[in-house]
Amino acid sequence: MGGERTLRIWRGDASGGQFVSYRTPVEEGMVVLDAILRIQAEQANDLAVRWNCKAGKCGSCSMEIEGRPRLACMTRLNLYPPEAAITVQPLKAFPVIKDLVTDVSWNYEQNRRIPPFQPGARDPDGQYRMAQCDVDRVQEFRKCIECFLCQDVCHILRDRERKDAFVGPRFMVRLASLEMHPLDVADRLPLIKEAFGVGLCNITRCCTEVCPEHIQITDNAIIPLKERVVDRYYDPIQRLLGWLRGRRGGTARKLPMSQGPASAPA
Amino acid sequence: MDVSEIQTFEHDVLVIGAGGAGLRAAIEAKAQGMDTAVVCKSLLGKAHTVMAEGGMAAALGNADRRDNWKIHFRDTMRGGKFLNQWRMAELHAKLAPARVRELEEWGAVFDRTPDGLIAQRNFGGHRYPRLAHVGDRTGLEMIRTLQDYAVHQGITFHMECTALGLLKDGERIAGACGYWRETGRLVVFRTKAVILATGGAGKAWRVTSNSWEYTGDGFAMAYEAGAELMDMEFTQFHPTGMVWPPSVRGTLVTEGVRGEGGVLLNSRGERFMFRYIPERFAAETAATIEEAERWPDDPQARRPPELLTRDVVARAIRAEVKEGRGSPHGGVFLDIASRRPADYIRRKLPSMYHQFKELAEVDITRQPMEVGPTLHYFMGGVRVDPDTQMSNVPGLFACGECAAGLHGANRLGGNSLSDLLVFGALAGSGAAAYVRGLAATPKPEPGQIEAIFRQATSYLNRESGENPYLLHEELQDLMQSLVGIVRTGEELAQAIERLQELKQRARNVKAHGSSQYNPGWHQAISLQSLVTSAEIVACAALAREESRGAHTRLDFEGEREEWGKVNLVVRRGADGRPQIARVERPRPPRYLEEIAHATIEDLEAGRVGADAPDEV
Numbered sequence: 005m006g007g008e009r010t011l012r013i014w015r016g017d018a019s020g021g022q023f024v025s026y027r028t029p030v031e032e033g034m035v036v037l038d039a040i041l042r043i044q045a046e047q048a049n050d051l052a053v054r055w056n057c058k059a060g061k062c063g064s065c066s067m068e069i070e071g072r073p074r075l076a077c078m079t080r081l082n083l084y085p086p087e088a089a090i091t092v093q094p095l096k097a098f099p100v101i102k103d104l105v106t107d108v109s110w111n112y113e114q115n116r117r118i119p120p121f122q123p124g125a126r127d128p129d130g131q132y133r134m135a136q137c138d139v140d141r142v143q144e145f146r147k148c149i150e151c152f153l154c155q156d157v158c159h160i161l162r163d164r165e166r167k168d169a170f171v172g173p174r175f176m177v178r179l180a181s182l183e184m185h186p187l188d189v190a191d192r193l194p195l196i197k198e199a200f201g202v203g204l205c206n207i208t209r210c211c212t213e214v215c216p217e218h219i220q221i222t223d224n225a226i227i228p229l230k231e232r233v234v235d236r237y238y239d240p241i242q243r244l245l246g247w248l249r250g251r252r253g254g255t256a257r258k259l260p261m262s263q264g265p266a267s268a269p270a
Numbered sequence: 271m272d273v274s275e276i277q278t279f280e281h282d283v284l285v286i287g288a289g290g291a292g293l294r295a296a297i298e299a300k301a302q303g304m305d306t307a308v309v310c311k312s313l314l315g316k317a318h319t320v321m322a323e324g325g326m327a328a329a330l331g332n333a334d335r336r337d338n339w340k341i342h343f344r345d346t347m348r349g350g351k352f353l354n355q356w357r358m359a360e361l362h363a364k365l366a367p368a369r370v371r372e373l374e375e376w377g378a379v380f381d382r383t384p385d386g387l388i389a390q391r392n393f394g395g396h397r398y399p400r401l402a403h404v405g406d407r408t409g410l411e412m413i414r415t416l417q418d419y420a421v422h423q424g425i426t427f428h429m430e431c432t433a434l435g436l437l438k439d440g441e442r443i444a445g446a447c448g449y450w451r452e453t454g455r456l457v458v459f460r461t462k463a464v465i466l467a468t469g470g471a472g473k474a475w476r477v478t479s480n481s482w483e484y485t486g487d488g489f490a491m492a493y494e495a496g497a498e499l500m501d502m503e504f505t506q507f508h509p510t511g512m513v514w515p516p517s518v519r520g521t522l523v524t525e526g527v528r529g530e531g532g533v534l535l536n537s538r539g540e541r542f543m544f545r546y547i548p549e550r551f552a553a554e555t556a557a558t559i560e561e562a563e564r565w566p567d568d569p570q571a572r573r574p575p576e577l578l579t580r581d582v583v584a585r586a587i588r589a590e591v592k593e594g595r596g597s598p599h600g601g602v603f604l605d606i607a608s609r610r611p612a613d614y615i616r617r618k619l620p621s622m623y624h625q626f627k628e629l630a631e632v633d634i635t636r637q638p639m640e641v642g643p644t645l646h647y648f649m650g651g652v653r654v655d656p657d658t659q660m661s662n663v664p665g666l667f668a669c670g671e672c673a674a675g676l677h678g679a680n681r682l683g684g685n686s687l688s689d690l691l692v693f694g695a696l697a698g699s700g701a702a703a704y705v706r707g708l709a710a711t712p713k714p715e716p717g718q719i720e721a722i723f724r725q726a727t728s729y730l731n732r733e734s735g736e737n738p739y740l741l742h743e744e745l746q747d748l749m750q751s752l753v754g755i756v757r758t759g760e761e762l763a764q765a766i767e768r769l770q771e772l773k774q775r776a777r778n779v780k781a782h783g784s785s786q787y788n789p790g791w792h793q794a795i796s797l798q799s800l801v802t803s804a805e806i807v808a809c810a811a812l813a814r815e816e817s818r819g820a821h822t823r824l825d826f827e828g829e830r831e832e833w834g835k836v837n838l839v840v841r842r843g844a845d846g847r848p849q850i851a852r853v854e855r856p857r858p859p860r861y862l863e864e865i866a867h868a869t870i871e872d873l874e875a876g877r878v879g880a881d882a883p884d885e886v
Contacts, residue, residue: 017786033515033630045739049790050783054313056481059521059625061410062316078628101452102787112314112421112429120422121377132374133386139379143404146379146411147620150315185377 006031009081011039013051014093017102024048025089030081036090037065037076040104052103060216063151067104068093073153073214097155097162108152114171117199121182122190134186145181145225147217150174154211154221160204170201173211173221180225183232197233202226271720277457281307281426283701284446284461286433286488289317290409290690291670291697292467293416294369298698299465300423304705307426307459309448311483314429315417318469318481319690322409323524323621325391325401326687328366332383333390333399339363340865340879341397346685347866348550349395349579350649350678351819352834353501356858356866357656358676362685362692364886369691370402378415380404392529392566393683395579397554397870399566401684406524406619412687431457432792433487435722436464436495436666439712443495443665447722451792454785456723462708463701465659466492466668467694470648471803473796475754476746478645479511479522485796486803488672492652493802497661499840500674500853501650503810506681506820507755509583511644513601518629520644523604523622525683527639528576530618532606534587535638536595542602543575546586551578554870581680581820584643588755591642601642607635643755647686649677649820650810653839658700659693665704665712669697679819727785729794735780738794745772745797745804753808756822762812769805776801809848810838 009030012023026043044051055065058077065076098106154173160166196202212221283299285292288310300306329342343363381389390399404411430451437445445460471486472478510523536542547555556562562574612635626632652668659667670690752765781791816830836852843849861882868878
């Protein structure tokens with residue numbers, strides 16, 4: 005590579021804005037964030053953009069590049085035809101603060117609503133024991149870097165604007181990581197069903213497609229949570245057993261997991 | 271300026287920085303009943319701790335039952351070339367296992383041993399597999415665990431808020447000033463204690479693994495407030511950063527690659543590390559490839575030289591490149607592809623696989639990586655009391671990378687994450703004890719707040735001035751070429767002279783635009799701390815006339831006995847320039863000295879150190 009490229013970057017704030025074109029020199033191996041930072045250093049010192057690690061590990065530089073939610077630090081310029089301008093804009097599902105920076109504080113509020121990890125007792129020798137095969141799934145969820153690209157692309161949050169009713173894919177992943185943690189003893193299923201709105205997800209898998217960590221959000225987190233809700237609240241045998249045990253539902257977190265798609269209420 | 275109109279918060283304890291150390295400190299202070307707040311420059315959970323990859327060192331003894339705190343302590347002292355603070359190395363080795371288990375209790379999911387316990391991996395300078403880890407994303411696991419725990423403890427978080435300076439009431443701390451990045455509005459924190467957890471100042475160099483946040487804010491604020499800094503000449507160059515493509519030069523490649531069996535090769539395909547084994551480590555390092563290949567299965571075989579300490583490996587790579595045996599892009603080769611199966615590599619090093627695939631178009635399961643040294647870590651920092659983490663300024667505490675003492679002249683990989691937890695917790699309890707003992711709430715002396723804000727807003731208000739980004743690049747080139755991995759007195763003196771000029775220019779940069787989320791303004795402000803930190807490093811490096819650990823002087827080769835007896839302590843002089851003092855090292859208790867200098871055989875057989883107390 006080498007030569008120059010054009011970036012069309014959205015500049016503005018909550019009151020409005022427009023795309024501004026910048027031409028900047030580029031070299032081999034550069035990513036979109038490199039080009040943005042070069043423009044910032046040389047042409048537009050006050051261009052607002054979040055970034056930290058520049059290696060796909062912190063999830064700060066989330067934005068929409070050519071209409072797709074992406075991490076700017078992991079998006080190489082050579083992904084796009086050399087002559088065309090590359091269009092860069094802030095995440096659409098969250099309010100703009102300035103330029104490429106959005107207000108993602110709603111996500112931090114959702115996280116605080118989730119009842120925290122609650123471990124059971126240690127073994128008599130003071131250790132916790134978990135088999136690797138039992139934590140593989142939880143470790144997949146814990147790869148999440150909180151870039152919120154899944155939140156940005158989720159139809160329920162982005163198009164239907166139901167932030168009041170659904171916590172979004174990121175927090176379904178967080179809930180799944182707690183519910184499937186072998187040591188956790190808390191029961192979050194009533195919240196998952198009602199307040200967190202698992203039923204609203206209609207399994208379009210857009211979140212999974214944009215996840216930079218390749219977490220199988222829909223198949224491994226959301227669908228199993230839907231199944232657990234179905235098993236507890238809609239399975240007649242479970243309901244009968246639950247009634248006999250004198251409480252609603254059973255020990256749902258001990259139920260075996262199936263991998264198939266669920267016939268959950270949409 | 272009317273100070274009474276500026277937004278003001280009151281807390282008992284203010285923690286500056288929300289990486290591992292800051293979060294752990296806040297959790298502890300809050301647990302001890304303090305009204306606690308955290309300010310952080312980025313969003314919560316984005317701090318540089320997420321970049322830590324390999325693991326956290328703690329002698330749990332899960333992977334090898336022979337491990338214990340004494341061996342961890344001995345490894346840490348040897349790795350630090352005996353310049354570490356004895357008490358801190360002791361506290362760290364003894365307390366790290368409890369801090370790791372506590373993290374598990376708060377929800378961290380470490381990789382497991384076949385028995386279901388926390389798995390541990392080998393790392394440079396550690397005698398036994400000691401690093402609790404999660405693949406190669408241990409830092410992320412740590413920060414998310416602390417974050418998710420902390421948000422339920424009643425701690426106040428002020429996100430995207432940058433601290434500008436400390437406030438004092440006479441000699442003691444009375445709070446701090448800052449600004450909100452989003453709006454540019456100013457804010458005052460009136461607090462009884464401040465804990466600095468701001469990390470290092472790696473962004474003063476061109477090739478670094480550090481993010482934009484690493485601008486030495488804590489060093490500069492402490493220095494301006496009269497605190498002592500120590501060991502600032504010791505800046506660690508991690509041996510393995512990416513070297514290609516140019517835009518990712520310096521990005522970290524975890525030592526875990528070597529811990530999992532990766533080897534370093536030069537352009538002739540030689541495992542060159544066998545030629546660079548220092549005398550101190552010769553007795554415990556394999557002498558031939560054949561012996562290294564038998565390790566660890568054969569208990570008679572010694573550790574491969576690729577697992578020597580970082581200072582040694584970084585200098586060896588530099589020498590190979592300098593002598594013309596480097597890789598095409600000026601590094602050496604790091605090969606794991608020919609040594610481990612592809613699925614094993616993807617499982618144990620997933621983010622390395624991902625990082626090279628996406629950023630360099632290299633498949634590390636099939637091809638070797640190209641790597642070279644990258645500025646990674648400050649061993650030095652604020653001089654603190656080992657047990658309370660308080661500086662010489664009453665009410666000012668520091669922990670994590672921002673504090674000095676645990677690592678001496680060189681840090682072992684994996685000792686940083688455990689440092690954050692151990693000394694974060696001690697700083698939190700130290701601050702709580704200090705606040706409980708205060709008779710009255712300190713009040714900032716008049717004029718301080720106005721002076722700090724006037725300076726910060728001057729970059730916005732002036733008519734014209736230099737571009738802060740381009741001046742930053744100039745600083746990076748200067749430090750890279752004159753205060754690098756190998757130093758000379760002549761070059762250091764030249765660096766100090768040029769830094770004086772740069773310091774003046776930095777005061778006069780211009781930030782264009784408004785105060786609302788303006789990175790140019792933020793850059794202008796952080797440039798000041800960065801230049802201050804750079805000057806302190808260069809002055810300390812000029813003063814230490816020997817080569818030890820991460821500090822290599824071509825004009826003073828080798829360790830000198832007289833320099834092993836002192837640490838360099840830096841204070842701000844009346845003229846604003848760093849004043850350097852040689853401070854004699856405290857004598858350790860007899861048992862620590864014996865353990866540190868024992869042969870591994872005597873230590874393991876209990877001929878040495880048997881009478882050392884296990885409690886802290």
